[in-house]
Amino acid sequence: xxxxxxxxxxxxxxxxxxxxxxxxxxxxxxxxxxxxxxxxxxxxxxxxxxxxxxxxxxxxxxxxxxxxxxxxxxxxxxxxxxxxxxxxxxxxxxxxxxxxxxxxxxxxxxxxxxxxxxxxxxxxxxxxxxxxxxxxxxxxxxxxxxxxxxxxxxxxxxxxxxxxxxxxxxxxxxxxxxxxxxxxxxxxxxxxxxxxxxxxxxxxxxxxxxxxxxxxxxxxxxxxxxxxxxxxxxxxxxxxxxxxxxxxxxxxxxxxxxxxxxxxxxxxxxxxxxxxxxxxxxxxxxxxxxxxxxxxxxxxxxxxxxxxxxxxxxxxxxxxxxxxxxxxxxxxxxxxxxxxxxxxx
Numbered sequence: 512x513x514x515x516x517x518x519x520x521x522x523x524x525x526x527x528x529x530x531x532x533x534x535x536x537x538x539x540x541x542x543x544x545x546x547x548x549x550x551x552x553x554x555x556x557x558x559x560x561x562x563x564x565x566x567x568x569x570x571x572x573x574x575x576x577x578x579x580x581x582x583x584x585x586x587x588x589x590x591x592x593x594x595x596x597x598x599x600x601x602x603x604x605x606x607x608x609x610x611x612x613x614x615x616x617x618x619x620x621x622x623x624x625x626x627x628x629x630x631x632x633x634x635x636x637x638x639x640x641x642x643x644x645x646x647x648x649x650x651x652x653x654x655x656x657x658x659x660x661x662x663x664x665x666x667x668x669x670x671x672x673x674x675x676x677x678x679x680x681x682x683x684x685x686x687x688x689x690x691x692x693x694x695x696x697x698x699x700x701x702x703x704x705x706x707x708x709x710x711x712x713x714x715x716x717x718x719x720x721x722x723x724x725x726x727x728x729x730x731x732x733x734x735x736x737x738x739x740x741x742x743x744x745x746x747x748x749x750x751x752x753x754x755x756x757x758x759x760x761x762x763x764x765x766x767x768x769x770x771x772x773x774x775x776x777x778x779x780x781x782x783x784x785x786x787x788x789x790x791x792x793x794x795x796x797x798x799x800x801x802x803x804x805x806x807x808x809x810x811x812x813x814x815x816x817x818x819x820x821x822x823x824x825x826x827x828x829x830x831x832x833x834x835x836x837x838x839x840x841x842x843x844x845x846x847x848x849x850x851x852x853x854x855x856x
Contacts, residue, residue: 524663527748527764529796530656536670536702537617537624541610545570546704547579548617548624550635550649552678553697553728555838558596558831559585561645561682563637565617565624567608571601572818578602578622580643582684583831590686597814597829598685602640633700642685649698651676654736655752655762659705662740662748663719666705673700674754675734697728697839699736719743721825721846723773725789725806727837732756735804735834737791739771747771751791751802761802763793779815783826783851785844806842808832826851
C-alpha cells in the first residue's frame with residue numbers, strides 16, 4: 512500500500528448549488544469525465560441489494576466505459592461468506608455505449624438503462640458479468656440535485672432521477688442459478704460527473720480525502736440520501752436530501768459546525784479506516800424544516816475493496832446498515848490512497 516502525505520488544503524470552496532433532479536439526468540452529462548449513472552435496489556425485508564453504475568466515460572479506476580456492479584447476496588446465500596455477503600465487479604464496455612436523449616437511454620451489449628415514458632420507469636438490464644444478471648424496472652419521483660458541489664479543486668455534478676420509489680423484476684445473484692424475484696424493493700438513482708478524481712499516481716499527493724455516502728429506504732415510502740466530501744481543510748461539502756413518497760424534495764448542505772459526524776472508526780486489515788456511524792442534520796433550503804438522519808453498521812456487515820492501491824488508487828467500503836425509520840439502508844465510504852483515515856469526526 513502506498514501511503515502518501517495528505518496534500519495541502521485548497522482555497523475555500525463555495526457552498527453547493529441545489530436544485531431538483533430530472534428524468535433526463537441519466538444522459539445530460541454522458542460525455543463528461545467520470546460520468547457514473549447509478550441505480551440502487553434494496554430489499555426492504557432482507558439484506559439483499561444490487562447497485563449498478565453505467566459509466567459512460569472512464570471512471571472508478573476503469574480505463575474504458577464500464578458497468579460497476581456492487582451488491583449483497585440474500586442471507587441464505589453462503590457463497591460469499593468471506594466478504595460478509597458483498598460482491599463487487601467491474602464489467603468493461605470496450606465498445607462504449609450508445610446514448611440517446613429521446614427517450615433517455617444508455618445501451619450496450621453488456622447492459623443498458625432505458626427510460627420508458629409510457630411507464631414513467633427505467634428499464635435496467637445486466638446481461639454480461641461473472642456472476643450477476645438482472646432485468647429490473649425502476650420507478651419513482653425525482654430527487655435532489657447539486658449543480659455543482661465544489662470540493663478540494665473538484666467540481667461534481669449530481670442528479671437524482673429517482674429520489675425514492677420501487678424496483679420490480681429479477682436478479683440472479685453470485686453463486687446462484689435461479690432468479691430472485693424483485694417485488695417493490697426500494698429504488699434510488701443518481702448520476703455523478705465532473706472533475707471527480709479517485710486516487711493519484713504515487714509521486715503525487717492524494718487530491719482529497721474521499722467521500723461519505725449513506726442511503727435509506729424508509730418505512731413511510733420516503734428515502735434519504737447523504738453524500739458529502741470532507742475537504743482537506745475540514746469543511747464539509749455535499750448534500751443531505753430526502754424525497755417523500757409524494758415527491759417532495761428536501762435538501763441542504765450539512766456544512767455547519769457539528770452538522771456532519773463520522774464516528775466509531777474501524778480499521779480494516781487491508782489498511783483503510785471507516786466510520787461505523789454517520790449522522791447529519793441541517794435545515795431544508797426551501798422550507799427551513801430540520802432534516803436529520805443517522806446510520807450505523809458493524810465490521811461483520813461490511814467489506815473493503817481495494818482498487819490499484821499500489822499505483823495510488825483508493826479503497827471502497829460497503830456496509831449493510833440500520834437507520835431510524837428505515838426498512839433497509841447502506842453506507843459507502845471511499846478513501847483515497849494516502850487518506851485511509853480517520854480524518855474527521
